[in-house]
Amino acid sequence: xxxxxxxxxxxxxxxxxxxxxxxxxxxxxxxxxxxxxxxxxxxxxxxxxxxxxxxxxxxxxxxxxxxxxxxxxxxxxxxxxxxxxxxxxxxxxxxxxxxxxxxxxxxxxxxxxxxxxxxxxxxxxxxxxxxxxxxxxxxxxxxxxxxxxxxxxxxxxxxxxxxxxxxxxxxxxxxxxxxxxxxxxxxxxxxxxxxxxxxxxxxxxxxxxxxxxxxxxxxxxxxxxxxxxxxxxxxxxxxxxxxxxxxxxxxxxxxxxxxxxxxxxxxxxxxxxxxxxxxxxxxxxxxxxxxxxxxxxxxxxxxxxxxxxxxxxxxxxxxxxxxxxxxxxxxxxxxxxxxxxxxxxxxxxxxxxxxxxxxxxxxxxxxxxxxxxxxxxxxxxxxxxxxxxxxxxxxxxxxxxxxxxxx
Amino acid sequence: xxxxxxxxxxxxxxxxxxxxxxxxxxxxxxxxxxxxxxxxxxxxxxxxxxxxxxxxxxxxxxxxxxxxxxxxxxxxxxxxxxxxxxxxxxxxx
Numbered sequence: 373x374x375x376x377x378x379x380x381x382x383x384x385x386x387x388x389x390x391x392x393x394x395x396x397x398x399x400x401x402x403x404x405x406x407x408x409x410x411x412x413x414x415x416x417x418x419x420x421x422x423x424x425x426x427x428x429x430x431x432x433x434x435x436x437x438x439x440x441x442x443x444x445x446x447x448x449x450x451x452x453x454x455x456x457x458x459x460x461x462x463x464x465x466x467x468x469x470x471x472x473x474x475x476x477x478x479x480x481x482x483x484x485x486x487x488x489x490x491x492x493x494x495x496x497x498x499x500x501x502x503x504x505x506x507x508x509x510x511x512x513x514x515x516x517x518x519x520x521x522x523x524x525x526x527x528x529x530x531x532x533x534x535x536x537x538x539x540x541x542x543x544x545x546x547x548x549x550x551x552x553x554x555x556x557x558x559x560x561x562x563x564x565x566x567x568x569x570x571x572x573x574x575x576x577x578x579x580x581x582x583x584x585x586x587x588x589x590x591x592x593x594x595x596x597x598x599x600x601x602x603x604x605x606x607x608x609x610x611x612x613x614x615x616x617x618x619x620x621x622x623x624x625x626x627x628x629x630x631x632x633x634x635x636x637x638x639x640x641x642x643x644x645x646x647x648x649x650x651x652x653x654x655x656x657x658x659x660x661x662x663x664x665x666x667x668x669x670x671x672x673x674x675x676x677x678x679x680x681x682x683x684x685x686x687x688x689x690x691x692x693x694x695x696x697x698x699x700x701x702x703x704x705x706x707x708x709x710x711x712x713x714x715x716x717x718x719x720x721x722x723x724x725x726x727x728x729x730x731x732x733x734x735x736x737x738x739x740x741x742x743x744x745x746x747x748x749x750x751x752x753x754x755x756x757x758x759x760x761x762x763x764x765x766x767x768x769x770x771x772x773x774x775x776x777x778x779x
Numbered sequence: 780x781x782x783x784x785x786x787x788x789x790x791x792x793x794x795x796x797x798x799x800x801x802x803x804x805x806x807x808x809x810x811x812x813x814x815x816x817x818x819x820x821x822x823x824x825x826x827x828x829x830x831x832x833x834x835x836x837x838x839x840x841x842x843x844x845x846x847x848x849x850x851x852x853x854x855x856x857x858x859x860x861x862x863x864x865x866x867x868x869x870x871x872x
Binding site for chain 1: 843
């Protein structure tokens, strides 16, 4: 077995399964830092053992079993009662179940524990992204427009509390659900979005997107009568439906308006529409239903036609009124721009506090687009900022080609 | 004091209360420090604050949620606040 082959196999397993491993172990021990150490140890042992023994039939199962053993031993060594119980459960799990699709409930328990009121609200979604989906503090920081080190500190505090404050890990039920559901859904959607952003990077690939879809489905099935999980499901399906149309034959980025409608998955669009109409029939407003409705408007736009601007304006106004996130504010500015003119859009962009958008790429791409539409000749600075912030290679090429600059 | 008596009574009845005490006000406090081998005894609390520790109870419950349920029933939660902390486990088990 070549060293290179071993490294590749270990890397692939890490990329595809790290988050799942981390959550499977943490769900038992409640100790994220210890689970991280156990996984690091398992990967180190793999790099040592595999060149001699060959890559195992299932590298994932090998790594998870090894990491669990390490975590179990560590937990036995430390003296707290909770950890001792955790270690016994880990050994039990190891004997009981070796398949990779195990414990959907354990991961849900962990998700809802991260959203406990005793965890700092600003740390809840990042904590879920780290300990259920295995994202790094840097990647989470990017998604939350927060510097990596700041996010890292916030996560360390939150992980300590998750381990030590006595937060229960139990199957979510209607009594503790409503308060925590929004945070849980936000984490799943953030993971989904991060998976998309890295679509041409090798960092996490599509694995994260699939994880998000899987967790979204778990939550929805657990709470079939709640409209928001269904709204999120619809939203993710709309995005998935466009996947095949987002790249040209040469892998170049294709903007939504220019995408070939024939490449959209009609099956997924129908599925999304069905979920959305069922969700909205409950008559309870929610962020994800609104965002899905916005996607629905885009998907119903015929090839070469502008989208239904009044509908988008109404939906974005509603979204911003209830939940004024930066992404929603930028989307609203673009919706108003196409309905009331570019200068209105620019004014709305200008109202967003500058410190919130300094590193938010879509803001700069939107500003660039609108400046060009009003005939502002001096778009270079804006273009530079937009390009510098973009992490997806194909989208960078698209922007620099469209606005005629090489970067 | 009826509210406190009822509260403590219900914790005893549920079998969750291990021990606990109310404390005399900070005016009765004596603070001791040892610095550089020398003992220093001061009258008064170790820090002057508007809010002070009025007492404690040790409960044995399953998790934080159970502790929160008991804390919110405390008469102290109405005017002041109740802080919950896990007890440090003995390192030797």
